[in-house]
Amino acid sequence: MYLREWNMTVNKICCIGAGYVGGPSCAVIAHKCPNLQVTVVDQSAERIAQWNSDKLPIFEPQLDEVVKACRGHNLFFSTDVEKGIRDAELIFICVNTPTKTFGWGKGRAADLKYIESAARRIAEVAQNSKIVVEKSTVPVKAAESIANILSANVKPGVKYQVLSNPEFLAEGTAIADLLNPDRVLIGGDQSIEGLEAMEALCWVYRHWVPSGNIITMNTWSSELSKLAANAFLAQRISSINAMSAICECTGADVDEVAHAIGTDSRIGPKFLKASVGFGGSCFQKDVLNMVYLCECLNLPEVAAYWQQVIAINDYQRMRFTKRIVESLFNTVTNKRIAILGFAFKKDTGDTRESAAIYVSKYLLEEGAHIRIYDPKVPEDQIINDLTCVEVTDQPEKVKQLVSICPDPYLAAEGSHALVICTEWDEFQSLDYQRIYNKMLKPAFIFDGRLILNHQKLMDLGFKVETIGKRLSRDQTKVVRTFANGTP
Numbered sequence: 001m002y003l004r005e006w007n008m009t010v011n012k013i014c015c016i017g018a019g020y021v022g023g024p025s026c027a028v029i030a031h032k033c034p035n036l037q038v039t040v041v042d043q044s045a046e047r048i049a050q051w052n053s054d055k056l057p058i059f060e061p062q063l064d065e066v067v068k069a070c071r072g073h074n075l076f077f078s079t080d081v082e083k084g085i086r087d088a089e090l091i092f093i094c095v096n097t098p099t100k101t102f103g104w105g106k107g108r109a110a111d112l113k114y115i116e117s118a119a120r121r122i123a124e125v126a127q128n129s130k131i132v133v134e135k136s137t138v139p140v141k142a143a144e145s146i147a148n149i150l151s152a153n154v155k156p157g158v159k160y161q162v163l164s165n166p167e168f169l170a171e172g173t174a175i176a177d178l179l180n181p182d183r184v185l186i187g188g189d190q191s192i193e194g195l196e197a198m199e200a201l202c203w204v205y206r207h208w209v210p211s212g213n214i215i216t217m218n219t220w221s222s223e224l225s226k227l228a229a230n231a232f233l234a235q236r237i238s239s240i241n242a243m244s245a246i247c248e249c250t251g252a253d254v255d256e257v258a259h260a261i262g263t264d265s266r267i268g269p270k271f272l273k274a275s276v277g278f279g280g281s282c283f284q285k286d287v288l289n290m291v292y293l294c295e296c297l298n299l300p301e302v303a304a305y306w307q308q309v310i311a312i313n314d315y316q317r318m319r320f321t322k323r324i325v326e327s328l329f330n331t332v333t334n335k336r337i338a339i340l341g342f343a344f345k346k347d348t349g350d351t352r353e354s355a356a357i358y359v360s361k362y363l364l365e366e367g368a369h370i371r372i373y374d375p376k377v378p379e380d381q382i383i384n385d386l387t388c389v390e391v392t393d394q395p396e397k398v399k400q401l402v403s404i405c406p407d408p409y410l411a412a413e414g415s416h417a418l419v420i421c422t423e424w425d426e427f428q429s430l431d432y433q434r435i436y437n438k439m440l441k442p443a444f445i446f447d448g449r450l451i452l453n454h455q456k457l458m459d460l461g462f463k464v465e466t467i468g469k470r471l472s473r474d475q476t477k478v479v480r481t482f483a484n485g486t487p
């Protein structure tokens with residue numbers, strides 16, 4: 001596409017950051033825009049080598065097919081960041097923006113060092129004008145910081161426009177989300193050059209996304225909308241999880257409550273599945289980022305409101321684990337507990353902020369032996385997650401207490417309890433009679449994802465506990481407690 005104000009044609013795209021977002025989103029752009037050349041660059045030689053191999057660095061349904069269809073034709077993965085930047089007219093920044101672990105804003109603010117280093121690299125290397133697209137999730141006004149870095153180091157004859165184009169894909173459905181997005185959001189400067197830069201990015205997406213699904217707005221609205229979307233989604237999960245605690249005390253059933261409220265078209269049925277707590281690299285990070293933003297803007301009441309979404313999530317993971325310990329006669333020391341599922345959700349091998357890490361941590365602190373099975377997470381990833389400094393100060397002890405099993409039946413063998421932490425489909429069709437026979441009695445199942453047929457399991461002899469409903473326990477206890485006035 002030719003840009004008149006810029007006297008430039010968009011032919012080549014570069015993406016800085018070959019992670020969960022940069023890899024899949026650029027693969028889809030390359031697949032849908034055969035007229036464009038797309039190069040994904042990363043400073044990690046290991047990651048780039050994996051993208052160029054038969055075993056891609058991330059597991060996503062359909063990703064292999066899309067990458068194989070265009071890799072080597074108009075899709076390239078490279079460690080040559082400079083060349084990637086130099087050749088492209090349009091550059092996506094898709095680097096990580098983790099929560100800061102030090103200094104001001106520690107534990108809440110986003111660490112923007114990778115964004116800044118990408119911006120500085122562009123400024124250093126660029127010999128002609130560039131449209132720079134911030135795709136990473138960032139605090140409001142980050143685009144302005146990028147623009148300031150670029151303009152402070154600009155070379156004669158070079159122009160920049162910085163756009164915000166946050167990504168809304170969810171892991172496990174990344175390719176489907178990218179091929180069929182609810183919307184594509186583009187924020188930019190409302191100047192003539194800014195509008196033309198936005199039009200160039202709209203043109204890229206129009207190769208496959210209907211115009212009506214491409215929304216344009218000012219940069220700050222776009223940046224804030226991304227944080228707002230994740231905060232609203234996380235808040236819905238914390239809301240239904242808060243309901244699950246009430247359900248467990250009252251005899252109500254959280255799935256029934258979710259169904260009842262979800263049929264109200266104003267509320268809608270999605271994202272109302274109670275669980276052991278949300279995980280993933282973004283919900284907690286982005287809500288905390290919002291909390292920090294509110295504090296900086298001197299809005300303490302608003303900050304406290306969003307902080308509570310995280311507090312309920314922490315409470316849910318802890319509450320579920322306490323129930324495991326209580327049910328196992330108040331001690332799990334030296335007991336064997338099988339954990340099924342370690343990824344933060346099904347259909348991904350990603351474990352970042354996975355609820356399974358927290359459940360395992362609490363059980364290990366109580367001295368349990370845990371046997372973990374996950375269909376996609378590699379053994380070394382699980383061990384790294386459980387021995388990192390945030391989880392334990394006794395990594396050697398943890399290694400002794402944890403074993404990774406190649407199948408769920410081996411994990412269950414000789415165990416006192418089986419805990420479902422991830423909603424993998426395969427867990428619904430396991431041979432639970434076989435599992436029951438191999439377990440110690442009474443054999444407990446804790447379904448942290450509400451995915452199993454509880455009645456069938458109880459008929460087999462299992463003691464079953466789950467989130468947001470009482471199954472094995474005596475319902476009359478609840479009524480008596482209320483009669484005493486001490487719920």
Ligand SMILES: NC(=O)C1=CN([C@@H]2O[C@H](COP(=O)(O)OP(=O)(O)OC[C@H]3O[C@@H](n4cnc5c(N)ncnc54)[C@H](O)[C@@H]3O)[C@@H](O)[C@H]2O)C=CC1
Nearest residue numbers: 017018019020021042043044095096097114118136137167
């Ligand atoms: N993971 C997800 O599902 C989603 C993530 N996001 C956002 O997208 C951004 C990226 O997330 P992920 O892809 O999950 O991160 P990631 O950690 O998987 O990938 C980031 C990549 O950037 C590379 N990198 C960092 N600085 C670099 C530099 N200066 N030059 C070259 N490469 C550099 C790293 O080596 C890494 O491979 C984050 O801001 C995240 O919040 C947004 C939507 C979905």
Ligand SMILES: O=C(O)[C@H]1O[C@H](OP(=O)(O)OP(=O)(O)OC[C@H]2O[C@@H](n3ccc(=O)[nH]c3=O)[C@H](O)[C@@H]2O)[C@H](O)[C@@H](O)[C@@H]1O
Nearest residue numbers: 167168169170171237271272273275278279280282344345
């Ligand atoms: O910014 C991001 O990184 C992305 O964050 C989420 O995507 P993701 O974290 O990949 O996955 P989700 O499907 O949102 O699930 C997040 C967590 O919530 C849990 N969850 C989800 C839905 C639900 O009803 N209940 C529930 O407990 C999941 O099991 C998982 O642990 C958003 O859904 C994406 O739109 C966004 O782009």
